[in-house]
Every structure is written in structure tokens, then in C-alpha cells.
Amino acid sequence: MITRLLLAMPFLTVAVLLLLALGALLFKRNLIKMLMGLSLMESAVNLFLVAIGYRQDGVAPIFTNVPQTLMVLPTVQALTLTAIVIGVATSAMMLSFAMVIYKKYGTVDVRNIRKLNG
Amino acid sequence: MRTALFTAILLILLAGFLQVAVGLPFGKPARTDMDDYFLAHAQDQAAANxxxxxxxFDFRGFDTLGEATVLFTAVLGVGMMFRKLKPGEEYEHD
Amino acid sequence: MNMTKIVRTTADLFYPFCLVFGLYVVLHGHLTPGGGFQGGAVMATGAALLLVSRRYEDITRSLRQNTMKLCEAVGLLMFITAGLAGLFAGGAFLYNGLAGAGGLFGEPVAFGANPGGLNTAGLIPLLNIAVGIEVLGGLTVILLYMLSGVKETEP
Known part of the structure; x- marks a missing residue:
């Protein structure tokens, strides 16, 4: 049982990270902290993708001077690369929104910016 | 009230996540057909190590084009948000 | 805001090394870990180093926003042009016709472990360079825009 738990450790980390991210999104009222939660969720998904493509005793899928040909799966790593770049783009967008909201309302608390004032 | 509800939701999700995480095998991926094909043919088809x-960039190159477009669009959006204000136009709090 | 002379000198010193390392990561993307996105991010790190150490008005004299926007657009256009060239040469968008054909980036690669040659992989290094230019321009423009929105205070 304990061996099984230790072997599943990356997925446990993913579960804990997802929980923390959801908690930050649900309980925090500060926009910047909510964005940190979103970033955490993105990291959890990246870790999940990399961990699900791991093959026991595999090496990185690069053939330059490689000692063996048993390699981990390359497709999930490519998907992770895509996810990281898109995460950077969306993070930049959301942080810019937060900056503009702070300029307009003078606060980043979501309770105070909920009202529509034109 | 809301805090209790959210905590309950989070606990239920935690139970589900933990069940899935313990059940997934680590180090033994279930289907590897496509990745084995890529590993075997990347060097003769794309000539890349x-x-x-x-x-x-080769097998999923169209995906990468979309990714580059997303980055371009994000830069356009950031530029739209930090545009120069017209004379007389002001943010309320500055 | 303007930082102290130590920070400014160190940033100036490390800026060319950041650029060279990023260029190395981009150019060796088909041989070692790395590629266009990672190398472009490393190069943009050099620009960020300059940005945090100086005042915004000082930095825009050497790191122009229009140049970086041009970099971004040129990178994306290079990518699309390379894809269209594959369309005309081989009948499919992004067709890797240069791989194994001799000529530019055209050496074939044997299966298995090998020391790796720079002149391989066909279209992939060209796309790496295009994406590297685009990411360098894009991230630097994002940083410049965000810094332009920050109200600066002098200590």
C-alpha cells in the first residue's frame, strides 16, 4: 500500500496542487491572488502531462549521444511546451487586465469592482 | 454559508482526485503506439535528433502555428489595453 | 526606476551573454534540449534585465517598441512563409522537403545515438529561428507595455 502510494506520488502532487488552486480561486477576493491560483492550476496540468508520459527508466527523447533507446513519451512533452507558451500569453493578458482594473477602480478586490459604473 | 459550501465542494473534489491519483499507474503508460512511431521515425522522416x-515543429507543425498566433494575439490584446489615452480621457483613479 | 550603478553595470554586462545563450538554444533546437520558444524566452530575459535596471524613458531609446513589434510580425510571417514554401514544394502545408535532400540543413541522420550535426533536420531550424524571433519580440513588447503602464516613483 505504501509502495503504491509512493509510486503514485506525482499524481498526488497534481491533486494537491489542483486543490490549492481551486481553493485560491474560490476563497480569495484579491485579483492577483486569483491569478496566482490560475497559474498554479496550469502548473498542475503541466506536471500531470509530463508525469503521465513517464516510462520506467526512460531517458529524455533526444538522440544526441544518448546511452540507451528506451525513452519517455515525446508527445506529452510537446503538448506541455504548447501549454506553457499559451499560459504565458494568457497570464500576460490577465495581469494587464488587473493593472487596468486597478487604474480604473483603485482596487483589485473583486467585491468592490463588481458594480457597473460606466 | 458560502465558505462551508465551498469547503464541502473542495473536500468532495479532494476525495475524487485522490482516488484517481492512487489508481493511475506511474511509469507504465497505457497506450504508446503513437509515441513509439514518433521515436522510431523522427530521425528518418524529420532528420532531427x-x-x-x-x-x-514537424508532425504537429500546424498546432505550433496556432500557438504562435495565440502569442501574437495576446501581445495585440496587451497593447490594446495599454493604449495611449486620448486628450481629456482619464481613468477615474490614477 | 533607476537602480544603482552596480545593478546597471551588471545588467549591461550580462545582456550580451543572455542574447548569445538564447541564440545557441534556438540554433541547436534540433540537437539539444531547447527550441524556438525556450531560446526566445532566454533572449527576452536579457531585455527584462535591462528593463528592471533603468528608467522607462532611458530604455526606450535603445530598446525600441517598434523594432520589437517588427521582430514579432517578421517571425510569424517567416513561419507562415516556410509553411507555404512546403505547400508549393511538396504538396502539403509545412512539408519538410529539405530534410535529407542535401543542401541547406539537408544531411540525413541515421537511426540511433549519434553525435549530431548542425546541418540536419530540414525545415525545423528555420521554424525554430522564426519562432525565436517572434517570442523575443512578443515577450519584450509585453514587458515594455506593462512597464509603460506603471507609474514610476523616484526614491
Whole structure:
């Protein structure tokens, strides 16, 4: 049982990270902290993708001077690369929104910016 | 009230996540047909040593084009938000 | 805001090394870990180093926003042009016709472990360079825009 738990450790980390991210999104009222939660969720998904493509005793899928040909799966790593770049783009967008909201309302608390004032 | 509800939701999700996490096998991926094909043919079809780069730029090159477009669009959006204000136009709090 | 002379000198010193390392990561993307996105991010790190150490008005004299926007657009256009060239040469968008054909980036690669040659992989290094230019321009423009929105205070 304990061996099984230790072997599943990356997925446990993913579960804990997802929980923390959801908690930050649900309980925090500060926009910047909510964005940190979103970033955490993105990291959890990246870790999940990399961990699900791991093959026991595999090496990185690069053939330059490689000692063996048993390699981990390359497709999930490519998907992770895509996810990281898109995460950077969306993070930049959301942080810019937060900056503009702070300029307009003078606060980043979501309770105070909920009202529509034109 | 809301805090209790959210905590309950989070606990239920935690139970589900933990069940899935313990059940997933680590180190033994279930289906590897496509990845084995990429590993076997990246060097004769794309002539690249780095299989990840050959997947990103050759086998899934159209995906990468979309990714580059997303980055471009994000830069356009950031530029739209930080545009120069017209004379007389002001933010309320500055 | 303007930082102290120590920070400014160190940033100036490390800026060319950041650029060269990023260029190395981009150019060796088909041989070693790395590629266009990672190398472009490393190069943009050099620009960020300059940005945090100086005042915004000082930095825009050497790191122009229009140049970086041009970099971004040129990178994306290079990518699309390379894809269209594959369309005309081989009948499919992004067709890797240069791989194994001799000529530019055209050496074939044997299966298995090998020391790796720079002149391989066909279209992939060209796309790496295009994406590297685009990411360098894009991230630097994002940083410049965000810094232009920050109200600066002098200590």
C-alpha cells in the first residue's frame, strides 16, 4: 500500500496542487491572488502531462549521444511546451487586465469592482 | 454559508482526485503506439535528433502555428489595453 | 526606476551573454534540449534585465517598441512563409522537403545515438529561428507595455 502510494506520488502532487488552486480561486477576493491560483492550476496540468508520459527508466527523447533507446513519451512533452507558451500569453493578458482594473477602480478586490459604473 | 459550501465542494473534489491519483499507474503508460512511431521515425522522416522538437515543429507543425498566433494575439490584446489615452480621457483613479 | 550603478553595470554586462545563450538554444533546437520558444524566452530575459535596471524613458531609446513589434510580425510571417514554401514544394502545408535532400540543413541522420550535426533536420531550424524571433519580440513588447503602464516613483 505504501509502495503504491509512493509510486503514485506525482499524481498526488497534481491533486494537491489542483486543490490549492481551486481553493485560491474560490476563497480569495484579491485579483492577483486569483491569478496566482490560475497559474498554479496550469502548473498542475503541466506536471500531470509530463508525469503521465513517464516510462520506467526512460531517458529524455533526444538522440544526441544518448546511452540507451528506451525513452519517455515525446508527445506529452510537446503538448506541455504548447501549454506553457499559451499560459504565458494568457497570464500576460490577465495581469494587464488587473493593472487596468486597478487604474480604473483603485482596487483589485473583486467585491468592490463588481458594480457597473460606466 | 458560502465558505462551508465551498469547503464541502473542495473536500468532495479532494476525495475524487485522490482516488484517481492512487489508481493511475506511474511509469507504465497505457497506450504508446503513437509515441513509439514518433521515436522510431523522427530521425528518418524529420532528420532531427530531438524528438520533442520534431513533434512540435514537424508532425504537429500546424498546432505550433496556432500557438504562435495565440502569442501574437495576446501581445495585440496587451497593447490594446495599454493604449495611449486620448486628450481629456482619464481613468477615474490614477 | 533607476537602480544603482552596480545593478546597471551588471545588467549591461550580462545582456550580451543572455542574447548569445538564447541564440545557441534556438540554433541547436534540433540537437539539444531547447527550441524556438525556450531560446526566445532566454533572449527576452536579457531585455527584462535591462528593463528592471533603468528608467522607462532611458530604455526606450535603445530598446525600441517598434523594432520589437517588427521582430514579432517578421517571425510569424517567416513561419507562415516556410509553411507555404512546403505547400508549393511538396504538396502539403509545412512539408519538410529539405530534410535529407542535401543542401541547406539537408544531411540525413541515421537511426540511433549519434553525435549530431548542425546541418540536419530540414525545415525545423528555420521554424525554430522564426519562432525565436517572434517570442523575443512578443515577450519584450509585453514587458515594455506593462512597464509603460506603471507609474514610476523616484526614491
Amino acid at each position: 530531438n524528438v520533442v522538437t520534431s513533434v512540435v
